[in-house]
Amino acid sequence: MTDVTAVPVADRPVPLLDSATRPFWEATKRAELLVQECLECGHRQFYPRSICTVCGAVPGWMTSEGKGVVHTFTVVRQTGAYPFNQWTPYAIAVVELDEGPRMMGGVIGCAVEDVRIGMRVEVEFVSVNDEAALPFWRPSAD
Amino acid sequence: MAERVPVIAGIGLSDYPKAPHLDSIGHHVLAAQRALADCGLKKSEIDGFMCAQGNFAAPDNTGAMAEYLGLNPRFFDGTAVGGSSFELHIQHAAMAIGAGIATSILIVYGSDLYTQSGNNPGFGNREAGSKVPGAAQFESPWGNTLIGGYALAAQRHMYQYGTTSEQLAAISVACRKHAQLNPNAMYRKPLTVQDVVNSRLIADPLHLFDCCVVSDGGGAVIVTTEERARDLRQPPVYILGAAAAHTHWNVSQMPDYTVSGAARSGEEAFAQAGLKPQDVDTVQLYDSFTITAMLMLEDLGFCKKGEGGPFAASGALELGGSLPMNTDGGALSSCHPGMRGIFLLIEATRQLRGQAGEAQVAGAEVALACGSGGTLSAMGTVILGKERK
Numbered sequence: 098m099t100d101v102t103a104v105p106v107a108d109r110p111v112p113l114l115d116s117a118t119r120p121f122w123e124a125t126k127r128a129e130l131l132v133q134e135c136l137e138c139g140h141r142q143f144y145p146r147s148i149c150t151v152c153g154a155v156p157g158w159m160t161s162e163g164k165g166v167v168h169t170f171t172v173v174r175q176t177g178a179y180p181f182n183q184w185t186p187y188a189i190a191v192v193e194l195d196e197g198p199r200m201m202g203g204v205i206g207c208a209v210e211d212v213r214i215g216m217r218v219e220v221e222f223v224s225v226n227d228e229a230a231l232p233f234w235r236p237s238a239d
Numbered sequence: 240m241a242e243r244v245p246v247i248a249g250i251g252l253s254d255y256p257k258a259p260h261l262d263s264i265g266h267h268v269l270a271a272q273r274a275l276a277d278c279g280l281k282k283s284e285i286d287g288f289m290c291a292q293g294n295f296a297a298p299d300n301t302g303a304m305a306e307y308l309g310l311n312p313r314f315f316d317g318t319a320v321g322g323s324s325f326e327l328h329i330q331h332a333a334m335a336i337g338a339g340i341a342t343s344i345l346i347v348y349g350s351d352l353y354t355q356s357g358n359n360p361g362f363g364n365r366e367a368g369s370k371v372p373g374a375a376q377f378e379s380p381w382g383n384t385l386i387g388g389y390a391l392a393a394q395r396h397m398y399q400y401g402t403t404s405e406q407l408a409a410i411s412v413a414c415r416k417h418a419q420l421n422p423n424a425m426y427r428k429p430l431t432v433q434d435v436v437n438s439r440l441i442a443d444p445l446h447l448f449d450c451c452v453v454s455d456g457g458g459a460v461i462v463t464t465e466e467r468a469r470d471l472r473q474p475p476v477y478i479l480g481a482a483a484a485h486t487h488w489n490v491s492q493m494p495d496y497t498v499s500g501a502a503r504s505g506e507e508a509f510a511q512a513g514l515k516p517q518d519v520d521t522v523q524l525y526d527s528f529t530i531t532a533m534l535m536l537e538d539l540g541f542c543k544k545g546e547g548g549p550f551a552a553s554g555a556l557e558l559g560g561s562l563p564m565n566t567d568g569g570a571l572s573s574c575h576p577g578m579r580g581i582f583l584l585i586e587a588t589r590q591l592r593g594q595a596g597e598a599q600v601a602g603a604e605v606a607l608a609c610g611s612g613g614t615l616s617a618m619g620t621v622i623l624g625k626e627r628k
Contacts, residue, residue: 108367108368109367109380109382110365110366110367110369110370110371110379110380111369111370111371111376111380112371112376112377112380113370113371115373143377144374144377144491169391169394169395169398169496170394171383171390171394171442171443171444172440173442174440174441175439175441175442176382176384177364178364178365178382179367184382189382189383189391191391191491199491200377200491201381201490202381203381203382209443214394214395214398215398225380231380231381233381
């Protein structure tokens with residue numbers, strides 16, 4: 098699944114939207130990347146949940162620019178799990194957003210051999226159904 | 240109340256690495272029977288019971304296993320946080336015994352993972368096309384694997400500290416050397432650093448031989464008071480320290496990919512024991528993957544952060560070295576039925592009793608076991624001694 102322009106989506110596991118995660122996934126359908134920011138203490142977090150992990154208050158939302166840096170990554174070369182076993186090798190990164198929080202996602206748009214820690218990436222949304230588009234990450238110039 | 244000092248009195252292993260004649264209940268039963276026979280305690284004396292099957296609908300859950308074994312405990316604990324559950328059980332058992340809530344506690348584990356699933360158990364995989372609830376919906380849709388989770392830590396460790404695949408491989412090589420002394424170990428053929436780094440990549444930078452085996456197996460540990468152990472069959476092994484630390488559950492939430500909770504659980508366990516890393520004669524570390532053990536070596540203070548690579552490559556971890564590790568062959572070569580923590584305690588106990596045969600660490604007086612549960616998530620550190628502190 099290296100250097101792809103069209104990410105295969107058939108039979109991927111997909112998110113089950115719940116009250117905490119629904120706003121995030123709904124935003125992905127508008128090609129917007131949301132993270133949470135606490136209204137009380139200002140802490141920013143991802144994944145979305147109904148509590149601020151620092152102060153315990155109810156977090157609000159902020160829009161990320163969708164840019165960040167590869168904090169760490171792996172290249173999955175073997176998996177027994179369908180449908181992913183059709184797509185190896187593919188790269189998975191933990192991306193640190195410029196706004197602070199980190200999120201996991203697939204890396205596309207370059208050979209898996211070219212993924213590096215420290216590499217600048219930007220988000221690309223891949224629709225999987227009516228409810229959600231998955232954030233993937235591709236190398237960016239800035 | 241007189242001082243109640245917790246000791247490990249009995250240990251038992253079921254059959255491993257492949258035991259098609261046993262199901263998971265059978266492993267629990269055989270390990271428990273062998274631990275009782277090992278120390279000579281009667282089953283009727285067991286008043287505390289611990290097991291780590293987190294799914295209470297499963298036939299080997301804590302309540303169902305107590306019933307099957309014919310136990311009516313007044314203290315029981317089903318703490319299930321993955322492989323380190325049994326180190327946490329020791330922490331809880333030591334507290335319960337100290338407080339007089341129980342006197343003789345059976346901790347037991349068993350799994351027929353290999354018989355059920357072979358070499359590809361597929362942990363963590365979600366059904367194709369399924370809707371994933373909870374935090375996993377922010378990992379599963381991209382297809383990371385269990386091995387890939389640990390690979391994230393290894394990759395970051397290499398980036399920050401220059402750690403090499405050859406240095407990680409030294410951990411596999413040490414375990415394989417020890418497995419050659421264990422007739423039951425799953426893999427016993429000689430293994431070199433080159434063999435490891437030339438094996439296929441599973442999830443970069445982890446190679447096939449950076450990964451643990453998949454086996455069947457079970458183990459049991461009986462904890463009682465020093466006083467009760469006095470007329471039992473085996474010399475007591477003292478619980479000098481036992482501590483836990485949790486940092487995250489899903490690997491995308493790991494706060495620092497190069498530091499595990501063992502940095503906290505280790506510090507606390509050493510403080511309880513009044514000991515320092517240099518006092519430890521042998522370590523039994525959770526080696527689900529080479530990086531798991533390497534992070535622990537650093538986090539527990541056996542070398543500085545970032546120096547786990549050179550430390551492993553120095554030969555220190557092999558018998559005859561300064562810190563023999565996983566003297567039964569570890570998860571990397573001997574046995575890993577899904578949750579390995581119980582086997583760490585059993586091997587540490589064998590060493591302190593002087594019963595480790597060809598793998599005996601001469602003069603072993605202090606042994607450390609450290610388990611990892613989840614994905615480097617929930618850590619438990621236990622320090623055991625031949626003598627009271």
